[in-house]
Amino acid sequence: MFAHDTEALEAIRDGVRSLCSHFDAAYWRSIDERRAFPEEFVTALTEAGWLAAMIPEEYGGSGLGLTEASVILEEVNRCGGNSGTVHGQMYNMFTLLRHGSEAQKQYFLPKIAAGELRLQSMGVTEPTTGTDTTKIKTTAVRQGDKYVINGQKVWISRIQHSDLMILLARTTPLDQVQRKSEGMSIFLVDLHEAIGNGLTVQPIANMVNHETNELFFDNLEIPADSLIGEEGKGFRYILDGLNAERTLIAAECIGDGRWFIEKASDYARSREVFGRPIGQNQGIQFPIAQAHIEVEAADLMRWRACHEYDNGLPAGASANMAKYLAAEASWKAANVCLQTHGGFGFASEYDVERKFRETRLYQVAPISTNLILSYVAEHLLELPRSF
Numbered sequence: 019m020f021a022h023d024t025e026a027l028e029a030i031r032d033g034v035r036s037l038c039s040h041f042d043a044a045y046w047r048s049i050d051e052r053r054a055f056p057e058e059f060v061t062a063l064t065e066a067g068w069l070a071a072m073i074p075e076e077y078g079g080s081g082l083g084l085t086e087a088s089v090i091l092e093e094v095n096r097c098g099g100n101s102g103t104v105h106g107q108m109y110n111m112f113t114l115l116r117h118g119s120e121a122q123k124q125y126f127l128p129k130i131a132a133g134e135l136r137l138q139s140m141g142v143t144e145p146t147t148g149t150d151t152t153k154i155k156t157t158a159v160r161q162g163d164k165y166v167i168n169g170q171k172v173w174i175s176r177i178q179h180s181d182l183m184i185l186l187a188r189t190t191p192l193d194q195v196q197r198k199s200e201g202m203s204i205f206l207v208d209l210h211e212a213i214g215n216g217l218t219v220q221p222i223a224n225m226v227n228h229e230t231n232e233l234f235f236d237n238l239e240i241p242a243d244s245l246i247g248e249e250g251k252g253f254r255y256i257l258d259g260l261n262a263e264r265t266l267i268a269a270e271c272i273g274d275g276r277w278f279i280e281k282a283s284d285y286a287r288s289r290e291v292f293g294r295p296i297g298q299n300q301g302i303q304f305p306i307a308q309a310h311i312e313v314e315a316a317d318l319m320r321w322r323a324c325h326e327y328d329n330g331l332p333a334g335a336s337a338n339m340a341k342y343l344a345a346e347a348s349w350k351a352a353n354v355c356l357q358t359h360g361g362f363g364f365a366s367e368y369d370v371e372r373k374f375r376e377t378r379l380y381q382v383a384p385i386s387t388n389l390i391l392s393y394v395a396e397h398l399l400e401l402p403r404s405f
């Protein structure tokens with residue numbers, strides 16, 4: 019019914035796998051231990067054109083769909099890598115592509131496709147408002163030919179390895195709009211111009227080796243033509259990109275899930291205790307089998323979401339459910355993999371604990387599991403809105 023692995027998708031898988039073979043487990047382990055950024059990997063992925071997959075050909079990209087893009091990110095994670103270092107560009111690009119002016123698209127997209135500019139960051143979350151996005155306090159006030167930005171953001175990823183950031187700020191105070199989702203706008207911020215000139219970046223040490231930061235805006239001035247689309251419609255524009263983002267994250271979780279299951283199965287076959295492989299015990303093999311079933315089931319929902327999105331059909335329900343199922347499945351597979359490895363699961367050299375931390379993030383970011391459940395309850399089951 020939906021696009022499963024066709025020859026074209028297999029070719030993408032092979033291409034990404036071949037690139038990833040140059041960035042093996044030892045590479046990712048070393049990056050993690052040093053809390054470094056995988057610059058060589060990101061450069062290689064960019065130069066090979068994979069990050070420009072969804073940029074239309076007229077702007078220098080490959081003009082592929084969400085289906086193909088999801089396979090790229092899935093394969094990176096399945097090979098033991100971490101797409102969290104690069105995925106921002108795939109979905110931030112949609113916002114620019116869908117809502118940017120022709121002049122913005124013509125200027126930025128070819129440079130992004132060629133790897134001259136990175137659009138890896140999106141600044142939405144704030145420390146005091148969290149998931150309640152319409153209450154954000156960061157403001158952008160128009161003054162002549164510029165906007166002046168004040169406020170604070172938290173958990174804004176890849177800022178130190180990006181040239182551009184999409185920023186959500188309030189342009190009309192909350193008490194002056196009819197609906198709380200109105201009066202917010204998005205801007206394309208040149209990070210090199212901004213940092214040190216009104217924008218301060220404070221890195222956040224965290225459980226995953228994820229480059230993420232607190233941002234402080236103190237009268238940051240940006241040109242008025244940094245505005246994307248119409249003033250006041252930014253929240254809707256951000257929502258527009260969420261189905262793609264959720265589907266891509268689901269694919270990454272599926273890649274993680276498959277990595278964990280393969281790793282657990284290999285270990286269960288080879289580790290002998292009490293004179294036989296541990297995988298001969300049902301107590302070991304059943305949880306691995308269960309995790310496999312759950313990853314495969316989540317994958318079906320991911321294909322449904324890709325199919326709907328690429329064919330211009332409403333994809334909200336499938337994208338949210340795919341993200342939920344895949345994040346749950348990869349987390350369960352991670353836990354099973356760790357348990358199968360016993361004490362060795364905790365040793366860095368087995369890579370399980372690193373991938374375990376990495377996949378755990380997707381229960382919380384970019385959208386927490388509870389908020390997906392709220393979406394399904396309200397929008398699919400017509401239950402009363404809970405917040």
Ligand SMILES: Cc1cc2nc3c(=O)[nH]c(=O)nc-3n(C[C@H](O)[C@H](O)[C@H](O)COP(=O)(O)OP(=O)(O)OC[C@H]3O[C@@H](n4cnc5c(N)ncnc54)[C@H](O)[C@@H]3O)c2cc1C
Nearest residue numbers: 140141142143148149173174175228383384385386388405
């Ligand atoms: C490593 C990392 C990278 C990130 N990168 C980015 C980024 O690049 N850009 C960006 O803008 N943000 C980013 N985020 C932020 C992320 O999107 C948020 O952390 C996430 O959306 C949850 O928001 P919060 O942390 O403010 O939690 P809160 O909103 O404070 O919620 C805390 C908990 O309460 C639950 N909760 C809240 N309200 C309800 C409710 N009504 N019903 C049920 N449960 C509820 C939530 O599900 C959550 O589990 C990142 C976060 C992390 C950890």
